[in-house]
Amino acid sequence: KLVYVLNGPNLNLLGLREPEIYGSDTLDDIAGQLEDRARELGLAIEMRQSNHEGHLVDWLHEAQAEGAQGVLLNAGALTHTSLALYDAIRAVTPPVIEVHLSNPHAREEFRHKSWVGMAAKGTIAGFGAKSYLLALEAVAGL
Numbered sequence: 834k835l836v837y838v839l840n841g842p843n844l845n846l847l848g849l850r851e852p853e854i855y856g857s858d859t860l861d862d863i864a865g866q867l868e869d870r871a872r873e874l875g876l877a878i879e880m881r882q883s884n885h886e887g888h889l890v891d892w893l894h895e896a897q898a899e900g901a902q903g904v905l906l907n908a909g910a911l912t913h914t915s916l917a918l919y920d921a922i923r924a925v926t927p928p929v930i931e932v933h934l935s936n937p938h939a940r941e942e943f944r945h946k947s948w949v950g951m952a953a954k955g956t957i958a959g960f961g962a963k964s965y966l967l968a969l970e971a972v973a974g975l
């Protein structure tokens with residue numbers, strides 16, 4: 834059982850980028866934690882990151898083509914702007930869980946709207962790197 838974990842713009846800089854907001858774990862650290870937990874849950878992880886919107890759209894299509902059990906999606910700032918991601922999430926059958934390290938609702942007003950959240954199965958936000966692990970548990974239980 835395969836779970837795609839898709840990460841959008843600037844998340845390649847995790848660990849260095851505003852650590853007071855996003856924590857000190859890198860995306861590789863998070864991938865390692867997810868892989869450990871996935872093994873326990875009998876799942877396999879396909880971890881990706883891109884700074885380009887179209888890659889995320891293509892990977893959502895790929896997740897469907899590969900028969901993924903679900904997708905964890907941290908779309909970064911594209912969360913708040915991307916109608917293309919909204920449409921792509923609605924277009925595919927695997928459930929998509931919106932993930933954020935920070936809690937966008939407790940931050941600037943421009944982060945309060947989420948195109949991803951409007952199409953996602955559910956959202957986990959505000960628990961730092963642990964948000965990803967909680968989202969994986971959610972997919973495992975679907």
Ligand code: DQA
Nearest residue numbers: 907909910933934935937944
């Ligand atoms: C984020 C929250 C977004 O508002 C922001 O643009 C990011 C990271 C998070 O994981 O907390 O890039 O998705």
